[in-house]
Amino acid sequence: xxxxxxxxxxxxxxxxxxxxxxxxxxxxxxxxxxxxxxxxxxxxxxxxxxxxxxxxxxxxxxxxxxxxxxxxxxxxxxxxxxxxxxxxxxxxxxxxxxxxxxxxxxxxxxxxxxxxxxxxxxxxxxxxxxxxxxxxxxxxxxxxxxxxxxxxxxxxxxxxxxxxxxxxxxxxxxxxxxxxxxxxxxxxxxxxxxxxxxxxxxxxxxxxxxxxxxxxxxxxxxxxxxxxxxxxxxxxxxxxxxxxxxxxxxxxxxxxxxxxxxxxxxxxxxxxxxxxxxxxxxxxxxxxxxxxxxxxxxxxxxxxxxxxxxxxxxxxxxxxxxxxxxxxxxxxxxxxxxxxxxxxxxxxxxxxxxxxxxxxxxxxxxxxxxxxxxxxxxxxxxxxxxxxxxxxxxxxxxxxxxxxxxxxxxxxxxxxxxxxxxxxxxxxxxxxxxxxxxxxxxxxxxxxxxxxxxxxxxxxxxxxxxxxxxxxxxxxxxxxxxxxxxxxxxxxxxxxxxxxxxxxxxxxxxxxxxxxxxxxxxxxxxxxxxxxxxxxxxxxxxxxxxxxxxxxxxxxxxxxxxxxxxxxxxxxxxxxxxxxxxxxxxxx
Numbered sequence: 001x002x003x004x005x006x007x008x009x010x011x012x013x014x015x016x017x018x019x020x021x022x023x024x025x026x027x028x029x030x031x032x033x034x035x036x037x038x039x040x041x042x043x044x045x046x047x048x049x050x051x052x053x054x055x056x057x058x059x060x061x062x063x064x065x066x067x068x069x070x071x072x073x074x075x076x077x078x079x080x081x082x083x084x085x086x087x088x089x090x091x092x093x094x095x096x097x098x099x100x101x102x103x104x105x106x107x108x109x110x111x112x113x114x115x116x117x118x119x120x121x122x123x124x125x126x127x128x129x130x131x132x133x134x135x136x137x138x139x140x141x142x143x144x145x146x147x148x149x150x151x152x153x154x155x156x157x158x159x160x161x162x163x164x165x166x167x168x169x170x171x172x173x174x175x176x177x178x179x180x181x182x183x184x185x186x187x188x189x190x191x192x193x194x195x196x197x198x199x200x201x202x203x204x205x206x207x208x209x210x211x212x213x214x215x216x217x218x219x220x221x222x223x224x225x226x227x228x229x230x231x232x233x234x235x236x237x238x239x240x241x242x243x244x245x246x247x248x249x250x251x252x253x254x255x256x257x258x259x260x261x262x263x264x265x266x267x268x269x270x271x272x273x274x275x276x277x278x279x280x281x282x283x284x285x286x287x288x289x290x291x292x293x294x295x296x297x298x299x300x301x302x303x304x305x306x307x308x309x310x311x312x313x314x315x316x317x318x319x320x321x322x323x324x325x326x327x328x329x330x331x332x333x334x335x336x337x338x339x340x341x342x343x344x345x346x347x348x349x350x351x352x353x354x355x356x357x358x359x360x361x362x363x364x365x366x367x368x369x370x371x372x373x374x375x376x377x378x379x380x381x382x383x384x385x386x387x388x389x390x391x392x393x394x395x396x397x398x399x400x401x402x403x404x405x406x407x408x409x410x411x412x413x414x415x416x417x418x419x420x421x422x423x424x425x426x427x428x429x430x431x432x433x434x435x436x437x438x439x440x441x442x443x444x445x446x447x448x449x450x451x452x453x454x455x456x457x458x459x460x461x462x463x464x465x466x467x468x469x470x471x472x473x474x475x476x477x478x479x480x481x482x483x484x485x486x487x488x489x490x491x492x493x494x495x496x497x498x499x500x501x502x503x504x505x506x507x508x509x510x511x512x513x514x515x516x517x518x519x520x521x522x523x524x525x526x527x528x529x530x531x532x533x534x535x536x537x538x539x540x541x542x543x544x545x546x547x548x549x550x551x552x553x554x555x556x557x558x559x560x561x562x563x564x565x566x567x568x569x570x571x572x573x574x575x576x577x578x579x580x581x582x583x584x585x586x587x588x
Contacts, residue, residue, distance in 0.1 A: 003287050004030055008041045011149040013229060020225040021325055026218055035124060038228040039136035042143035042156070074098065074395070074411060075118075075558050076105035076227045079157075083115040083209065087217050095119045100134050102162050108141060110306045111159045118555035120157070121210040122403045123224060140228075146336060147231025151339060155233055167232065169346035170339060171239050203307045207239050214314030223319035233336055237328040245327075248303075317337045400426050403433060404457045404580050409498045413453070416504050417467060421451045432579040437552045439533065442581070446472045449583035451492075454538070456548075456555065457578045463499040464557070464568035466538040466546055467492070468529060475531040487540070489528030493539065493547050497568050505545075505565035524561040 007016050018039075025032070053341035080100060086094050091292075100121050115135065124133040158164045212220060226234045313524065319327065396410035405413070414422075429452070430445040446452060452472075455465040469492035477485050495505040508526075509521050524541030531537070539545020541561025546568060549553045553576050557568040 001465050004034065004037055005069050006149070008037055011041060013147060013149040016229045017226070018061070021329060024222070024225050026221055026321070032127060033210070034127075034225065035228060036128060036132045036136050039139045039143075039146065041148045042139040044139075044142045053069075071472075074102075078111045080113065080115045083213065084118045085213050087119070087126065089122055089125060093122075093125055096125060096130060100125075100130060102138065103134060104137060104141070105395075108140075109143075110143075113161055113164070114141075114157055114159045114207060115164070117213065118155050119220075119572050121285060124218065143231075145232040147233070148229050150231060150336075153232070153336075154343070163206075165205065165551055166343055168207055168347040168571055171207050171236060172201070172204045173345075174236060174240060174334070175341075176241060179488070184552050202303060203310060206307055208235070209307065210310055210314050211241050212240055214311040215317065216315070219317070219321045219324060220326060223539070226325060233339060234328070236339065237331055237334065238324070240331060240334075241328040242310070242314060242317075245317070245319075246310060249313065307363045379416070395521075397426060400428070400582070402428065402454045402455065402580060402582070403431055403461055404578055405498065409463065412498065412502055413496065416494060416496065416506075417453075418451075418469075420494075422582050424451070426453075426582050427585055428578075428580065428582035430581040433575070434550055437576075437579075439536070439548075439550045439552060442536075442552065442579075443531075444459060446581060446583065449581075449585065451584045453582040454546075455578075455580040455582065456574075456576055457580075458569060458574045459568070460574070461577075461579050462497075462547075462569045462574070464495070464497040466495050468538065469493040470529065472529075472531055472536070476530075482486050487527045487530045490564065491528070493528040493538065495563050495565050495568060503566065503568075505563040507562065508564045522561065527562050539565065548576070550580070552576060 004019075007019070024034075028034070049585040051331050075084070086097065089097065097118060101117060104117070120140070121133060121137060124136060128136070140157055141155070141159070143156035144150050145156050147156075154163050154166075170442050215223070223234070223238055271475060317324070384563060394411070394414045396407060396414045400409065400410065402410060429449060430442055435441050435445065448471075450471050451466060452468045454468060455463070457463050469490040471489055474488040475485065477488065491507040491509050493507060497503040522541075527540035529538055530535075530540065534550045535547060537544050537547050539560040543558035543566055544556060545560040545562040545563050546555065546557050554565060555576060556572055557574070558572055559565060559567065
């Protein structure tokens with residue numbers, strides 16, 4: 001056999017297909033380097049250097065320097081927690097996956113949703129280190145769906161809701177278009193909803209879960225071998241095979257071509273592989289019995305087809321990984337040209353697909369189902385409750401070195417900052433430990449900054465502060481009557497507490513009046529920022545939200561009408577240990 005590197009360098013897909021389909025095992029000697037070498041075939045330009053630099057900058061959140069167990073678990077916004085199966089990785093390994101995903105998020109802000117990134121990253125970390133995994137995933141994000149040697153088609157890893165829906169459309173059309181399933185039969189209901197009502201069935205929309213969530217670990221490993229070489233077409237093969245096996249396992253319908261097609265596939269599979277081991281024989285016997293039952297059943301009712309039933313079936317699949325691959329490769333008339341035409345058909349449909357049912361979940365707007373873990377394998381998946389993944393979707397730049405907040409606290413704070421501010425570069429522009437406790441120096445350092453974060457650490461080690469929506473230099477401006485401004489700022493201003501508890505207090509105008517600014521908002525609820533030579537105030541109205549004296553050493557916090565906040569620290573009055581300001585500066 002030619003060396004793997006030579007096959008990849010020459011893009012010899014035919015020999016690579018033969019290798020991955022029939023010559024590999026879970027414990028194959030070449031597995032240690034298999035996936036990185038296959039992924040290198042998709043390399044487009046040199047980006048590994050950039051990623052190594054980013055990975056180094058994120059080192060403090062690595063496995064050796066983890067934050068306390070109770071710190072929030074965070075995932076980028078393009079990750080669906082319902083796809084977060086970690087394949088028995090240790091807690092350190094799971095954190096390493098999160099670290100990899102955040103590194104990718106820093107370089108790929110164009111991705112809106114990519115459900116396969118988490119399970120694939122978890123798989124890679126079973127065999128490779130973080131650098132190999134990071135580099136391989138970067139190549140895969142730029143790879144075409146046609147596999148090694150191909151150039152056409154969408155991305156190998158779907159990276160938008162549109163791609164996910166279109167792939168599901170292709171699979172649903174494949175169930176009858178190429179003769180694998182009868183036009184009328186098991187999936188008639190789903191097909192009719194798609195054709196007549198333009199409604200995509202949620203079970204088909206989540207078909208990638210059948211493979212990456214439902215199947216056992218060993219099966220997913222071997223499927224990945226072939227997927228990296230053959231592209232999305234191989235996943236369609238597996239999806240169709242699982243549908244055939246699921247249908248064949250349920251005695252539901254009168255004689256149909258499905259029974260004959262499946263029976264022929266199993267007979268071809270049996271004769272071509274000469275199965276002699278006990279488990280395979282048991283499966284063949286069971287399958288034949290079930291097929292005969294299907295062919296002779298007089299029942300005309302359709303069998304239920306739901307995501308939970310499909311996942312349960314995949315979880316207890318009787319075939320070994322190699323047997324599943326062999327059956328999948330027995331399917332004929334599945335050409336890439338037909339797949340591409342069907343994908344384009346979905347792309348050219350005038351209407352947008354509707355998604356059947358919208359369960360309550362963080363991703364209900366995408367049509368995904370919440371999957372309640374009910375078995376050991378499903379318990380491998382991360383759920384919002386089991387590991388306390390927060391709804392935070394940002395991380396603070398690791399180049400930012402605060403004297404008050406560690407990155408755990410900065411990450412929490414970063415999720416509250418307005419989007420328009422995040423495009424600017426955060427810089428520590430004032431720190432009382434460095435610049436002294438002078439309010440005039442505080443104003444000088446803030447003069448050129450429009451938005452800033454005021455951070456305060458007390459002598460009792462409490463941490464709180466405010467996001468200031470406008471420059472402190474606005475205190476020198478005049479109102480419409482020519483008098484010096486008493487209050488300035490906008491509704492983007494907010495108060496917060498980070499330690500000992502986490503609390504966020506946005507403007508009450510947003511919370512209580514929504515976006516309808518025509519409503520009569522009381523004046524006491526619009527007192528954002530005030531400043532003079534003796535003090536600064538953020539939030540007022542029947543109390544001051546946050547007040548500091550001219551020496552930046554003493555302060556006060558109370559409930560106020562502007563933010564309807566609780567006092568930011570245990571006692572209303574406090575003594576400052578450090579006062580710090582993070583300013584946001586345009587990078588151009």
